[in-house]
Amino acid sequence: MIEAVTRFDSFENANIHRGLYDLSSTATKRYEQIRTKVAHFLGTENSNTVAFTKGTTESINIVAQSYLSKKIMPGDNVITTIMEHHANFIPWQVLTQTHHAELRIVPIDPHGNLDMNKLRALIDSKTKLVAINHISNTLGTVNPIEDIIAMAHKKNIPVLIDAAQSISHCALSLDQMEYDFLAFSGHKMFAPFGVGILQVAEKHLGEVLPYNVGGGMIREVTNERTTFRDFPFNLEAGTANISGVIGLGAAIDYIGSLDKTDVSNHIRDLTDYCVATLNTVPEINVVGSPSGRSGIVSFTVTDIHPHDVASFLNQDQIAVRAGTHCTQPLLASLGLGATIRASFSIYNTRDDIDQLKASLIALIKFWS
Amino acid sequence: MTKEELEILYKSKIIPASKEPYHFEKHAQANTVIEAYNPICGDKYQLYLDMSEGVVQSAYFHGFGCAISKASTSILARKVEGKRLEEVVALGDTFIASLTGITPMDFDDECLKILNELKNFDGRVDCIKSSWEAITHHLKEEQWK
Numbered sequence A: 001m002i003e004a005v006t007r008f009d010s011f012e013n014a015n016i017h018r019g020l021y022d023l024s025s026t027a028t029k030r031y032e033q034i035r036t037k038v039a040h041f042l043g044t045e046n047s048n049t050v051a052f053t054k055g056t057t058e059s060i061n062i063v064a065q066s067y068l069s070k071k072i073m074p075g076d077n078v079i080t081t082i083m084e085h086h087a088n089f090i091p092w093q094v095l096t097q098t099h100h101a102e103l104r105i106v107p108i109d110p111h112g113n114l115d116m117n118k119l120r121a122l123i124d125s126k127t128k129l130v131a132i133n134h135i136s137n138t139l140g141t142v143n144p145i146e147d148i149i150a151m152a153h154k155k156n157i158p159v160l161i162d163a164a165q166s167i168s169h170c171a172l173s174l175d176q177m178e179y180d181f182l183a184f185s186g187h188k189m190f191a192p193f194g195v196g197i198l199q200v201a202e203k204h205l206g207e208v209l210p211y212n213v214g215g216g217m218i219r220e221v222t223n224e225r226t227t228f229r230d231f232p233f234n235l236e237a238g239t240a241n242i243s244g245v246i247g248l249g250a251a252i253d254y255i256g257s258l259d260k261t262d263v264s265n266h267i268r269d270l271t272d273y274c275v276a277t278l279n280t281v282p283e284i285n286v287v288g289s290p291s292g293r294s295g296i297v298s299f300t301v302t303d304i305h306p307h308d309v310a311s312f313l314n315q316d317q318i319a320v321r322a323g324t325h326c327t328q329p330l331l332a333s334l335g336l337g338a339t340i341r342a343s344f345s346i347y348n349t350r351d352d353i354d355q356l357k358a359s360l361i362a363l364i365k366f367w368s
Numbered sequence B: 001m002t003k004e005e006l007e008i009l010y011k012s013k014i015i016p017a018s019k020e021p022y023h024f025e026k027h028a029q030a031n032t033v034i035e036a037y038n039p040i041c042g043d044k045y046q047l048y049l050d051m052s053e054g055v056v057q058s059a060y061f062h063g064f065g066c067a068i069s070k071a072s073t074s075i076l077a078r079k080v081e082g083k084r085l086e087e088v089v090a091l092g093d094t095f096i097a098s099l100t101g102i103t104p105m106d107f108d109d110e111c112l113k114i115l116n117e118l119k120n121f122d123g124r125v126d127c128i129k130s131s132w133e134a135i136t137h138h139l140k141e142e143q144w145k
């Protein structure tokens, strides 16, 4: 990935959809080939379903502003869940508030699973969208996306999936799913920061309108009026993050070269091993015990604040996130001020988890 | 900061100050209540000040936060009691500026010195600063009223 970006920046650097010189037309071709690559990665032949964005946050905001704000009426509702990242919570809160609509929040059960009965009860004829994460970035819960899509589609309600945490777990079969909108970020799949994807199902392509206007996204401009290109080009106003997209293409090649089942088994094994290991220490409290958990384990340590824990772990070269993880509504519902979060990728090993435990035990002893 | 230095600092100063913080209790009847909140980590304290004739007569605090923010707020509560509003603002401004590492620091106070040293401890400046910023900001607004 780094080599691909460096090669582009060093030798192939040119803007796209602009010049007729070789460098520019090559860059344009590469960029559009990566759009196709992303489409294939997501299980479709139609590359025009794929828009490049800055990341998950921007992708979700586009759906809120360019799609739903044109459709939502007073008295309608949007359904999201208590375990969302703020990126998939605030856009709906703000949108429903400005349109005098209702935000309906699906709770979790005491284990950290989504309350599916509650979700079923909340969906009604006024529901305009169900917006849900695939894997919770705080609890690690893997949500039953296929069931949720089926439930919503039975009532013709579109579904947006926040796949930020699941996109690198290719074995989760996102490419088989019939979602309406999919959002994810490059940096969660070994691609650079500041590039991401919004994928839109074919039947909604004409309903996602421009949200930023300017160069590159127009068909014709006169003094009086402008006509715009179709999705996805109507979203890509101005100069794009071309190196980022080049990196995203290389990251997809890399992920594609891995064995899906191996990746998934490895992450599951580390997750289960981490939970089991941390549960052997009485002062450590693992948050939640969902029936499916992948890649993420949140915990607290009795009497030691998560920030202090993280600072001590840092001294032992262990990098964890501590705080509210951009999920304040979730932590409030759990009665927690903050947690420590261990997250795993393909490069982690069981040994890392043993070291985590050893460091935590040393800290607990030191603190007492 | 090495791990040894960190451990010594925590053991000798931070943990004791955070385990037995000064005036750590709710004081709802105080005439000035200020919230110190760090949205990134979720730390949140209420500072309860009793002010009369421009002087902080008593300072209490309560809430949730890490050992560093608790120790820092505890030191703050102890320091501001008996001070005039403008003195508190001046102390707050100087202390916050000292945390940038650019403005030199010349407190003779041992506790403030230690807090200041913690700025070298990556990523934790906000934990030290949050309550100080909240009180300084609030009292400045009082002054401008």
Ligand SMILES: Cc1ncc(COP(=O)(O)O)c(C=O)c1O
Pocket: A054, A055, A056, A057, A058, A085, A087, A088, A133, A135, A136, A137, A162, A163, A164, A165, A185, A196
């Ligand atoms: C589940 C989830 N949604 C959304 C986001 C936001 O992604 P970005 O900051 O790349 O827009 C994240 C990132 O942490 C996430 O974990």
